Amino acid sequence: MAGFFGSVSTTPCISDVFYGTDYHSHLGTRRAGIATYDASTGNFRRVIHSISQASFRVKMEGELPKFLGNSGIGIISDTDAQPLLFNSHLGRFALSTVGKIANLEQLASEALEHNMHLSEFSSGRVNPTELVGLMIIQQHSLVEGIRSAQQKIRGSLSLMLLTEDGIICARDAWGRTPIIIGQRDNAFCAASESSSLHNLGFTILRDLGPGEIVRLRADGIEQLAEPFPDHLQICSFLWIYYGFPTSTYEGRNTEDVRNYIGFAMGREDDTPVDCCCGVPDSGIGMAIGYSEGHNVPYRRAISKYTPTWPRSFMPANQEMRNLVAKMKLIQNDAILRNRRVLLCDDSIVRGTQLRDHTHCLIEGGAKEIHMRTACPPLLYGCPFLNFSESNSVMELIARRAIAELEGEEAALDEERVRAYTVTGSPEYQRMVDLLAEKFGLTSLRFTKLETLIRAIGLPRNHICTHCFDGSSAHTLK
DSSP states (O other): OEEEEEEEESSOOHHHHHHHHHTTGGGOSSEEEEEEEETTTTEEEEEEEEOSSSOHHHHHGGGGGGOOSSEEEEEEESSSOOOEEEEETTEEEEEEEEEEETTHHHHHHHHHHTTOOOOOEETTEEOHHHHHHHHHTTSSSHHHHHHHHHHHOSEEEEEEEEETTEEEEEOOTTOOSOOEEEEETTEEEEESOGGGTGGGTOEEEEEOOTTOEEEEETTEEEEEEOOOTTOOOEETHIIIIISOTTOEETTEEHHHHHHHHHHHHHHHOOOOOSEEEEOTTTTHHHHHHHHHHHTOOBOOSEEEOOSSOOGGGOOSSHHHHHHHHHHTEEEOHHHHTTOEEEEEESOOSSSHHHHHHHHHHHHTTOSEEEEEESSOOOOSOOSSOOOOOOSSGGGSHHHHHHHHHHOHHHHTOHHHHHGGGSTTSHHHHHHHHHHHHHTTOSEEEEOOHHHHHHHHOSOGGGEEOHHHHOTTGGGOO
């Protein structure tokens, strides 16, 4: 994933950009960058760092005196280096993007066929942000260029474009990723996470609509292009996993959604347990709701050790990520011993971390281990966002369970898999029972899709649930 922050003010902006970007550290572990524009000298300043071994603050703090000017953008991401600087017939600008370009190679080939060049490579790949910049400058204006990119890209694209005349923000055409606008005296900001606004003195003004393009200046906001009507397909995983607890998207707070899911599961669950706990951090809100709904004590049977294991230091290598995920969580044997423990977590993807959690609970002396997740089983890879490292649906533990039950051919047959997406169907129940057995769980239950939709509180057709039921594949455009 990735998250960005931009600010335009009548005073120097670097403090806002630095701290506002830092509040997006939970969205990226690989690279971070800042760019500012100083109108007094007409100069852009840009710095990009790797953050795989040290946090954004550690890497950037020493650079801050170099950033001058009243407008700037910053980004933290799991993808390629950005912001990137461009000098074109449309003027000079710095560009940052959030999203996933599913047809990246096709668009890159088209660019090369039209005598354009791509110079930014990372791990032998085309840099998506550079490609987007090239697509923009092929048109007669920045707005036309952004609109053209939105229409040609399959997947998702939200962007911030720092110009000599403010910051242009454009939300993904289908609204899969958010952009929230904030306001303060003599300043405006835009962010992926609304939680980044509060401590900087900004109040939430509004969310950009799907495909909407605006320009932020210190004295106001100018709409450059209206939202696409009936296009909203915001990612449900914002509230389930990667959104920050204090953030609000489309008027719905993350922690409220997690509490609602847990409360609803607790109310309908008849399983006798002695306590419940949440897997830090994204499972805690659900567990607090479950505790209230099931009338069972909430206990911190697992705690995260943050002094030396924050997420920002997690490496890109999946094997090392699994090790870090295990090392930073410590079970409390005194709470676990001889108790029937119910564990709440956001999701089960590959199952590696759940296997570790179950092992530590058993080691801690738990008498029974019950698992509840904040979403339905993950049966489809996401073609729209980079929130998962999975390269194949067969990396998903739910698909592998289908393969064990019916063979790999059935697990790759989309028509057959659809039967497993229906809560309570014979296929669904066999899959859940097999997963519980594989992980040594006393019981396992997933949140119903209907409960998730009610928790988010938006119309069903405004929420992307593709990873659970494949239902949004038709909007891959």
